[in-house]
Amino acid sequence: MRIVLVGPPGAGKGTQAAFLAKNLSIPHISTGDLFRANINRGTDLGKRAKAYMDAGDLVPDEVTIGMAEDRLDRPDASEGFLLDGFPRNEHQARALDAYLARHEIALDGVLDLEVPEDEVVKRIAGRRICRNDSAHVFHVExxxxxxxxxxxxxxGELYRRDDDAPDKVRNRLEIYHRETEPIIDYYKKQGLVVTISALGPVAEVTGRAMAALHAGADSEKSA
Incomplete structure (x- = not known):
């Protein structure tokens, strides 16, 4: 399957992407991993991205698109993939469509994880991270x-990152609504979007997502 995963910050996209990719036996391709891999390998795209990031600027679409296309060209993505964090806006979505058209393939679905804003703020603002190891994450609730x-x-000492303060979280949500949310309407026009609630235990959300994706794929086959 070829899937795009969307949802606001705090929706659990990274967690769900890992489970879904494993269940579907497809690579999980995240924007963060693309940036880190290209920067660590010293690729031309990585050097360009690092220059923007070091200056505190957003990485331009063409750099992100180039990294995504390079990753999708790898053999392990030939039979399917799960994109997490890409496309980030409609321009990137159109670039992805053009790439898929050139390779005569298409998306099977766009999974939209839906979470109320108050829950997003609660999830993120309540996180506490270990100063010794950022992989050790806890939550006040x-x-x-x-x-x-x-x-x-x-x-180690647990602390809340500055970016996880409630006002910063709401600002990130505003950016999501302005820049990324419009791609949901873009893909709805193509009949690709399946929306599920991302509330509840991780396993329940994964089961909900798998059922929605398979139902969407079956309806496409029968259409």
Whole structure:
């Protein structure tokens, strides 16, 4: 299957992408991973991206598109992929359509993870991260440490990132609504969007997503 995953910050896209990609036996391709891989390998695109990032500027669409197309050209993506964070806006969506058309393939679905804004703010603003290892993540409500402010894994101090403050989260949501949300309407016109609630346990959301994607694929086959 060839899938685009969309949803606001805090919707659990990264978590769901990993589970879905494993269940569907397709590579999970995220924008963050693309940037890191190209920068670490010192590719021309990576050098260009790093220059913009070091200057505090957004990476231009053409650089992101170039990285995505280069990744999609790899053999492991020939039979399917799950895109997470790309396309980010309608210009990138049109570029992806053009790439797929050139290769005579098409998307099977666009999975839209829906979460109320208040829940997004609660999820992100409540996160606490270990200063010793950012992979150790807790939550003031959903995953409390045994001792408040102390990492269960290594005893490091838990803190809230500046970007996770409620006002910063709402600003990120505004950017999402302005730049990324319009691609949902763009893909709806192509009959590709399936929307599911991203509330509830991770396994339940994954099951919901798998059922929606397979139902969408079956309806396409019967059309």
């Amino acid at each position: 959903y995953k409390q440490p045994k001792t408040e402010g102390v990492c269960d894994e290594c005893g």
